[in-house]
Every structure is written in structure tokens, then in C-alpha cells.
Amino acid sequence: MPLGALRPSPLVEQATQHLRDQITDGQWPVGTKLPAETALAKTLGVGRSTVREALRALAGAGLLQARQGAGVFVIATEPEEDWATRLRHAAVTDIYEVRMLIEVQAARLSAQRRTKVDLAAMRTALDARRDAAAGEDAAFVDADIALHAAVVAGAHNPVLTDLFVEFTPALRNGLIDLLDILDLRAHEPNHGDEAHEALVRAIERGDADTASSTLQAELEQTLARLQRL
Known part of the structure; x- marks a missing residue:
């Protein structure tokens, strides 16, 4: 599913859902390094702070992991259940x-x-x-x-x-x-x-x-x- 510009509100929730869809649909397999925040922000039509919050939410769900000096990587395609x-x-x-x-x-x-x-x-x-x-x-x-x-x-x-x-x-x-x-x-x-x-x-x-x-x-x-x- 290709990324696309988002509606104005609520931006963080929409950004999180779009990125989650990319992961769960297999567009970004486990081990994939995500594009930089700047590139994601441009593609989604939001600010870097919105992308940062979305990435943090997906990391909390067990889908992403930030590696110091290397970037953000996909570590799972299904969110952890609480x-x-x-x-x-x-x-x-x-x-x-x-x-x-x-x-x-x-x-x-x-x-x-x-x-x-x-x-x-x-x-x-x-x-x-x-x-x-x-x-x-x-x-x-x-x-x-x-x-x-x-x-x-x-x-x-x-x-x-x-x-x-x-x-x-x-x-x-x-x-x-x-x-x-x-x-x-x-x-x-x-x-x-x-x-x-x-x-x-x-x-x-x-x-x-x-x-x-x-x-x-x-x-x-x-x-x-x-x-x-």
C-alpha cells in the first residue's frame, strides 16, 4: 500500500496507522530500515515531530526498534498484545x-x-x-x-x-x-x-x-x- 499525504487531523494517529499498515501488509519486512524522519514527513505531509510520535507508538507496540547511530528498523509485523x-x-x-x-x-x-x-x-x-x-x-x-x-x-x-x-x-x-x-x-x-x-x-x-x-x-x-x- 503506497504512502500518501494525510488529512490535517488527527495527524499522529493517522501517521501511526499508515506506517503500521506498511509494516503489517508486508511492505516493510522484518529487518527493513525505515526511511529517515525527514523523508517520511515529506511523504506523509506532516512535520517531523508527528512522525517521531508515530514511530514511538509503533516501537511501543513492538513493531519497531531504534538503533543508536543506525536508524529505525522493523522487528515484527504483528503488534504485541497487551x-x-x-x-x-x-x-x-x-x-x-x-x-x-x-x-x-x-x-x-x-x-x-x-x-x-x-x-x-x-x-x-x-x-x-x-x-x-x-x-x-x-x-x-x-x-x-x-x-x-x-x-x-x-x-x-x-x-x-x-x-x-x-x-x-x-x-x-x-x-x-x-x-x-x-x-x-x-x-x-x-x-x-x-x-x-x-x-x-x-x-x-x-x-x-x-x-x-x-x-x-x-x-x-x-x-x-x-x-x-
């Missing part, structure tokens, strides 16, 4: 396996570190989960995730909390699909209530071993169902 994008594309079973690693440890820490405020939040979330059992699958999943989020919050580790938040959108979609495909709530609208009650009670007692083993068993059961889909 973490959120990779999660959206990941298999729900892969997400669930990592979820287990995060949440089982979070449950153990929560039993050791939870405050009265944390315990109240878990009880409130457990009650909300029970109330949601009378509703649609999406509402029930949202209430279930809220309870698990309260358990993770009780660990008082911001990194664990952030990781759980990152997983939530993909996890939510997978759980809704699971309930729909297997119709798990047809005969048990409040599916998994006993296990969740046991989890909260263990955290209330400060029993880290039981809290982690209870959650491990509950998540393994769900993962086994997902792997059979």
Missing part, C-alpha cells in the same frame, strides 16, 4: 487455572488477615449471592464474583486484588456460558451455596487451611466441568 487483550482471547480453562492459583492463596491470607469490616462484606456478598439465585444467570454470576472479590480483598494484598480484577471480565463470560451450557441451576438455583458458606465460615474462624482447601475443591470442580465442554 495483558487485557490476551485475557480476552484466552481459553476460559487457562484463565480458570490461573484464577485457582490466585484465589486459593488469597483465601488463606484472608483467613489470617481479615478484619471485622472484611467479614461483614463477605457475609453481605454471600447474602446477595443467595438473593441472586432467584434471578438470571448473569446476575447470579455477578453476585458470585462479588463474593470471591470480597474474599480476595480480605487478603489485603493490592497485587492479588488487581490480578483478580484483570481476570474478572473473561471469567464472567466463561461462567455465564458454563451455567447456560450445562444448565447447572435448573435443579439447584443457588448452585454451590454450601461450599461458599463453608468458605466464609473458615475465614471467620481464621482457619487458613480449611479456607484454602474448601476453595480449592470448589474451583477444581468447576474447572473439571469447563474442561469437559
Whole structure:
């Protein structure tokens, strides 16, 4: 695709897209040295500062690399996916396996570190989960995730909390699909209530071993169902 003069605005975004197209379309294969900023600016009809910003954006996407004294080179023809994008594309079973690693440890820490405020939040979330059992699958999943989020919050580790938040959108979609495909709530609208009650009670007692083993068993059961889909 040949380069051409750009419209006035937004110049950086347009310049970035034009250069990206040259790379992803194979016009500039891996290893190619790009023309100098001055030449690119003239071809695109923009200033050198605009070209510089576009090149910086493409370097950030993993497509280009500036080499001191040599120029700017193409190092990939497909942009790197950020973490959120990779999660959206990941298999729900892969997400669930990592979820287990995060949440089982979070449950153990929560039993050791939870405050009265944390315990109240878990009880409130457990009650909300029970109330949601009378509703649609999406509402029930949202209430279930809220309870698990309260358990993770009780660990008082911001990194664990952030990781759980990152997983939530993909996890939510997978759980809704699971309930729909297997119709798990047809005969048990409040599916998994006993296990969740046991989890909260263990955290209330400060029993880290039981809290982690209870959650491990509950998540393994769900993962086994997902792997059979």
C-alpha cells in the first residue's frame, strides 16, 4: 500500500496507522530500515515531530526498534498484545487455572488477615449471592464474583486484588456460558451455596487451611466441568 499525504487531523494517529499498515501488509519486512524522519514527513505531509510520535507508538507496540547511530528498523509485523487483550482471547480453562492459583492463596491470607469490616462484606456478598439465585444467570454470576472479590480483598494484598480484577471480565463470560451450557441451576438455583458458606465460615474462624482447601475443591470442580465442554 503506497504512502500518501494525510488529512490535517488527527495527524499522529493517522501517521501511526499508515506506517503500521506498511509494516503489517508486508511492505516493510522484518529487518527493513525505515526511511529517515525527514523523508517520511515529506511523504506523509506532516512535520517531523508527528512522525517521531508515530514511530514511538509503533516501537511501543513492538513493531519497531531504534538503533543508536543506525536508524529505525522493523522487528515484527504483528503488534504485541497487551495483558487485557490476551485475557480476552484466552481459553476460559487457562484463565480458570490461573484464577485457582490466585484465589486459593488469597483465601488463606484472608483467613489470617481479615478484619471485622472484611467479614461483614463477605457475609453481605454471600447474602446477595443467595438473593441472586432467584434471578438470571448473569446476575447470579455477578453476585458470585462479588463474593470471591470480597474474599480476595480480605487478603489485603493490592497485587492479588488487581490480578483478580484483570481476570474478572473473561471469567464472567466463561461462567455465564458454563451455567447456560450445562444448565447447572435448573435443579439447584443457588448452585454451590454450601461450599461458599463453608468458605466464609473458615475465614471467620481464621482457619487458613480449611479456607484454602474448601476453595480449592470448589474451583477444581468447576474447572473439571469447563474442561469437559
